[in-house]
Amino acid sequence: MSAAPHLVISGVSKRFGASTVLDRVDLTIRRGELVTLLGPSGCGKTTLLRAIAGLAPPDSGTIALAGRDVTHVPPHRRNVGVVFQSYALFPHLTVAGNVAFGLKVRGTPKAEIDRAVQRALSLVKLGHLGGRRISALSGGQQQRVALARAIAVEPDVLLFDEALSALDRKLREEMQVELRRLLQEVKATAIFVTHDQDEALTMSDRVAVMNKGRIEQLAAPRELYARPASLFALNFVGLSTRILGQVVGIQDGTVEVVTPVGRLSARGAFQPGASVIVATRPEQLRLGTEAGANAASGRVRSVVFQGSRTLVDVDAGAGASLLAELSGREAEVPRVHDEVRFAWPVSETFAFAAEASS
Template sequence: MSYLELAGLQKRYGNAVAVDDVSLSVEQGESVALLGPSGCGKTTTLRMLAGLVAPDRGAISLDGGDITRLPPHRRNMGYVFQSYALFPHLTVARNIAFGLEERGVPRQEIARRVDEALALVRLAGLGQRRPKELSGGQQQRVALARALVIRPSVLLLDESLSNLDAKLRDAMRHEIRSIQRSLGITTLFVTHDQVEALTMCDRIAVMHRGRIAQIGNAEDIYDRPATRFVAEFVGRANVLPIQRDAQGRTSVWGQPLPLEAPEDGDLFVRPQRMRIAPVSEPAGESAARLTGRVLRSVFVGDHVEVLVEGGGGQLTVETPSGTTIPMEGAEVAVVWPRAESRVFAREAP
């Protein structure tokens, strides 16, 4: 049995199913992301794990013991809320000490552990300030220190970076990952941001409509999506309708492109896996190829997005900056390895 086990968790709110038969195993010291759009059930799953919401069905075990019906204060889990939930009338030190005081830890031990926690999150010397006197990033660190100071068995992060600006969010991603690794603490991180999930966690559980659609490491999720939803939600993808003639031959944009595809299927290819080539260049046996015209190109820093139009559709190719881009209106070939093609059936809206 793994260190943390979620088995068949279900939660309903009236007729709405928020979480539907979610099972997940997490090893000790592992960091796992629950990734998905709003309403997919990820936060409800985290709150059931914390004991803030009671499951209608299923079980939760930690280190071999059943904790499904234990109250939150007996689970020894640190929870970092999206809003940080700091007490505005308390100092930073008192905010961090709150959980220790509730547990009856001796005052001298509290002071020592608070100082350790402040140093861990790089806030040494700021213990006597109030939350309103701190920046957003500093408040986020206080919330993290408060969760870590109790030495939790599991750290739970609920959209904890969403209130930060892009640059600070990027810095905090690496900082939290570094702390998690140095402490070896088991962590579940809820996010709708795929970059956070891909960079901060050992594995990612992609959630859709209350269920786990796929779980795996970053490469599995990005390069080998198991479902259409995962392919569309994680990363960017060109989605190209597949046509089939009376003989069963497949084509895209009216151009022959042999594919094993269902009757109603779409081709998914990552823009980064494609390249622009001269029309005269043959595809080769291991490559796929379409032709079209350059509609426009957009400089995006480290790469250029080239929009190519053909057969009534469009696709985007991401080309490294500095690469020579054909003029708008030029006819080009778009080439990619056949192994990078993913085909999924169309789904009803």
């Protein structure tokens, strides 16, 4: 993958009335990269996508695509492909007619249109359905047609606005893997908008977690999950154990924190007296005790079997809870009401400012 910037968003802001939806957003995407905008409803991710497409021009800032400033260029002159949640297919046209639509609008010669349509349909494995009506297709097939239509015009960037959300869970998971493979095959630069963390982690080279019109963290999926930069990112991506406490000491990049479950060590930089949230991921917790590790005890509140894993929720007292994820290979799984003790590495424990918990 080329490291050259392909899409550069600089200081982009957007307001609707008194509400600031995008607040000085900066984002650089490389050619051929797949980036997901992840966040809750109202965080600004769809507005940012629409700004890139030219459907919601920013009030300030710039957007450059393939080396060209497109901040004030109309949508039809940006060479951007968009796949909407509703697919926006034309029911009166055939599959091939839908895929050819964008090319016809551009005045592409018929011979070139035919070649491009066949190639696009072949890529999404629908080459045999070119003459079929849209109403005769399944939801997954319609999603493929929408993708083929976007690919056919060879856009500089492909934009996906919750494009898989209309599919049932099993088909959606299959399409996530298939779509990522396809986009890598055609070396497409793509941006996804979703509120589904699993989809973001599955499909992306990098994920931009958005909150209140800003990007809280931009990182590869594994880094985002394992090293969240903020309490918001921790809470929005994956499950976690979170315990409120007060810093009482600092040493070599770690803080000592007094909590309702005992004294814990965590990675972080805070002064003594600071109120913090101590957090770790559930798969880090192991039954028993380990030298040099954090540990806490409590009574099992619930045990949830999920096939390859089992989630154990523990009441640690004083309003504190522990959430442990045990693999399906674990020989011992506690039962509800059992008294248990869990330990987890200090290196996988993080401290965040408590005031950010809201």
